[in-house]
Amino acid sequence: MSLKQYGVLKGKAINKIIGQGSSPHYEVHLIDDTTDYRTPLM
Numbered sequence: 001m002s003l004k005q006y007g008v009l010k011g012k013a014i015n016k017i018i019g020q021g022s023s024p025h026y027e028v029h030l031i032d033d034t035t036d037y038r039t040p041l042m
Contacts, residue, residue: 009037 011030019025026041 009039011037 009030009032011032013028013030015029017027017029019027028039028041030037030039
């Protein structure tokens with residue numbers, strides 16, 4: 001599957017959360033100059 005549109009987020013990773021259970025997900029907490037982001041990774 002290809003993506004027709006995509007973006008890039010440039011920031012500094014300041015924290016991580018590793019999921020538990022049978023289908024764990026990884027979450028990264030990022031900041032840039034003005035905003036905090038939390039993004040899940042599968």
